[in-house]
Amino acid sequence: xxxxxxxxxxxxxxxxxxxxxxxxxxxxxxxxxxxxxxxxxxxxxxxxxxxxxxxxxxxxxxxxxxxxxxxxxxxxxxxxxxxxxxxxxxxxxxxxxxxxxxxxxxxxxxxxxxxxxxxxxxxxxxxxxxxxxxxxxxxxxxxxxxxxxxxxxxxxxxxxxxxxxxxxxxxxxxxxxxxxxxxxxxxxxxxxxxxxxxxxxxxxxxxxxxxxxxxxxxxxxxxxxxxxxxxxxxxxxxxxxxxxxxxxxxxxxxxxxxxxxxxxxxxxxxxxxxxxxxxxxxxxxxxxxxxxxxxxxxxxxxxxxxxxxxxxxxxxxxxxxxxxxxxxxxxxxxxxxxxxxxxxxxxxxxxxxxxxxxxxxxxxxxxxxxxxxxxxxxxxxxxxxxxxxxxxxxxxxxxxxxxxxxxxxxxxxxxxxxxxxxxxxxxxxxxxxxxxxxxxxxxxxxxxxxxxxxxxxxxxxxxxxxx
Numbered sequence: 001x002x003x004x005x006x007x008x009x010x011x012x013x014x015x016x017x018x019x020x021x022x023x024x025x026x027x028x029x030x031x032x033x034x035x036x037x038x039x040x041x042x043x044x045x046x047x048x049x050x051x052x053x054x055x056x057x058x059x060x061x062x063x064x065x066x067x068x069x070x071x072x073x074x075x076x077x078x079x080x081x082x083x084x085x086x087x088x089x090x091x092x093x094x095x096x097x098x099x100x101x102x103x104x105x106x107x108x109x110x111x112x113x114x115x116x117x118x119x120x121x122x123x124x125x126x127x128x129x130x131x132x133x134x135x136x137x138x139x140x141x142x143x144x145x146x147x148x149x150x151x152x153x154x155x156x157x158x159x160x161x162x163x164x165x166x167x168x169x170x171x172x173x174x175x176x177x178x179x180x181x182x183x184x185x186x187x188x189x190x191x192x193x194x195x196x197x198x199x200x201x202x203x204x205x206x207x208x209x210x211x212x213x214x215x216x217x218x219x220x221x222x223x224x225x226x227x228x229x230x231x232x233x234x235x236x237x238x239x240x241x242x243x244x245x246x247x248x249x250x251x252x253x254x255x256x257x258x259x260x261x262x263x264x265x266x267x268x269x270x271x272x273x274x275x276x277x278x279x280x281x282x283x284x285x286x287x288x289x290x291x292x293x294x295x296x297x298x299x300x301x302x303x304x305x306x307x308x309x310x311x312x313x314x315x316x317x318x319x320x321x322x323x324x325x326x327x328x329x330x331x332x333x334x335x336x337x338x339x340x341x342x343x344x345x346x347x348x349x350x351x352x353x354x355x356x357x358x359x360x361x362x363x364x365x366x367x368x369x370x371x372x373x374x375x376x377x378x379x380x381x382x383x384x385x386x387x388x389x390x391x392x393x394x395x396x397x398x399x400x401x402x403x404x405x406x407x408x409x410x411x412x413x414x415x416x417x418x419x420x421x422x423x424x425x426x427x428x429x430x431x432x433x434x435x436x437x438x439x440x441x442x443x444x445x446x447x448x449x450x451x452x453x454x455x456x457x458x459x460x461x462x463x464x465x466x467x
Contacts, residue, residue: 001090002124003052004041005180009117012048016040017109018177019050020100029097031056036093054093088189090123094181102181102210116174121184123169125152128191136169138220139187145171182210190227199230201294201322204239216243234318237413242268244403244412271445271456272297275361275391278460280306282389284358288313290347290381291365295323302327302340311357312342320344348376354385362392364456367416374428382436382461390438390461392429393445395419398452422453429459437464 007015016023023043029036034056042049095102104113128136133149140147148170154161175183186207207215207228215221221243229235275297279287285308289297292312301310314320320342324330329340345351347362348369354360360381369377381390395412397419403412411419420428426442433440438461444454 001054001056002122003090003094003184004049004122005052006042006047006049006120006122007117008047010045012043012045014109014112014115014117015048015050015177016043018101018106018112019098020106021050021097023048027097029093031089031093031096033089036097038097052090052093052097054089056089088192091185091189094185094188098181101177102185104178113178114176116176118172118174119177119180120170120172121180123188125166126169126188126191127165128167132165133167136167136191139190139224140169140171140183142219143173143183143214144175145173147171179214182212183214185210186215186224186228190224193227193230199232199235201235201238203229204235204242207239208242211243233414237415241413267446267455268296271363271393271458272300274443274445274458275363275393276300276304278391278458279359279361279389280304282359282462284389285309286357287311287359287361288354288357288385288387289361289363290354291315291362291368292323292342293319295326295342297361297363298323298340299327302336308339309357310340311353312340313345313347313354314342315344315346317344347380348373350380350384354380357385357387359389359391360385360387362390364393364395366392367394367419370417378432378436382432382438386436386463388463388465391458392461393456393458394425396425396444396453396455396457397421399449399455401452402449420457422457425457425459429461433461438462439464 005015009015013023019038021027021038021040023040027038029038031054034054037051037053037055039051039053040049041051100106106113126136133151136149137147150168150170152164152166152168153159154164207225211224215224218224222240225239225243226236229239279301283306285306287301287307287309288311289301290313292298292314295312298310298312301307312320312323314323323342327340329337329342332340343353345353347365362381366374366377381387395416397411398421400410400412400419429440429442432438440462441460443458443460445456445458446454448454
């Protein structure tokens with residue numbers, strides 16, 4: 001498989017400076033199942049072309065295939081297109097060979113990083129199952145590329161066999177090199193149904209990092225995200241929710257070392273921080289996180305010495321495994337390990353293990369329940385478990401009007417069973433509080449916009465006592 005990137009930008013030597021690859025040197029990078037070779041087929045004053053050639057070892061593919069592949073074809077590990085098409089291997093090769101350029105680093109000529117240049121890209125060959133030319137155009141053209149495709153016959157000697165799913169792709173346009181490489185890094189594996197690596201949460205982070213600045217506004221972001229993450233529902237929903245909510249950069253002071261560090265704050269992080277602040281101000285010593293997911297709030301809770309006991313509950317055993325890995329429970333010191341417990345449980349069934357906690361956090365959970373199960377949820381939490389404080393958040397449906405490309409009536413996530421307006425949420429919260437002896441305070445989370453409110457809404461329930 002071969003990738004060629006050409007430019008007529010003057011001086012053409014700027015391309016080699018950005019790539020940190022000298023035109024007169026042939027370079028090779030080791031891959032998991034082969035090598036990536038970098039060379040320049042042409043480097044003149046008029047035009048410069050860099051080529052990335054992948055030499056994939058087919059024997060190594062078989063040895064490392066594990067359980068991947070289509071089991072319905074017994075020779076699938078031996079007879080396949082993996083050594084010949086631009087696939088997930090190409091994306092990894094781009095990351096390894098051109099990492100400096102993709103990260104926007106050029107020490108000798110930093111002014112080149114943000115310079116827009118004319119580029120022409122050729123990929124030989126690219127697979128495009130279930131969509132073909134239309135799919136490829138939908139992925140590249142909205143980014144501003146001029147797309148030319150040459151579809152290949154299965155066999156020129158047997159024309160009756162028809163056309164294959166393979167294309168030679170030529171795209172051109174004016175871009176920053178780092179953006180061009182990020183586009184290729186994401187879109188090539190989005191066209192590959194047989195990725196050679198394990199797709200997990202780390203791939204979500206890579207997608208969001210490399211898609212920063214362009215994926216959120218792409219009209220096919222849902223399809224790109226789903227295909228990049230191999231159609232895994234939980235990962236896809238996680239990535240799309242973070243794309244829709246948006247990321248903003250803030251500066252956070254490290255009080256221990258006096259250093260200023262740049263961190264990424266998403267709406268989800270803001271939401272967790274607001275919930276954490278409420279739990280701290282409640283003077284609670286024991287906390288149960290109902291619907292803890294992969295443990296982001298749990299990690300924040302464990303950093304606070306005020307909380308002596310923290311319990312994470314989720315219906316998904318897989319999510320609890322992720323939480324355990326994220327928190328590194330097995331590596332904790334004994335005293336720290338005594339503070340945290342993870343358990344599987346449903347929020348619509350009475351569970352004695354939930355009783356006796358000072359406070360409960362229920363962050364973006366209720367909208368995943370069927371409406372006819374809300375009454376059971378209410379009894380489990382407010383009647384039987386009855387923590388002194390309950391901090392509960394849910395999306396504000398009215399805010400959805402501000403999300404581009406969301407159709408009227410569409411919910412933010414495929415797994416949501418409902419989304420409430422501010423009035424609907426206030427009415428529900430007041431009724432729950434009145435029926436169960438709580439008082440409730442409602443607050444917005446995120447920036448408030450006139451007429452539609454904030455993206456999330458929060459209710460803080462406090463148990464009314466006779467003290």
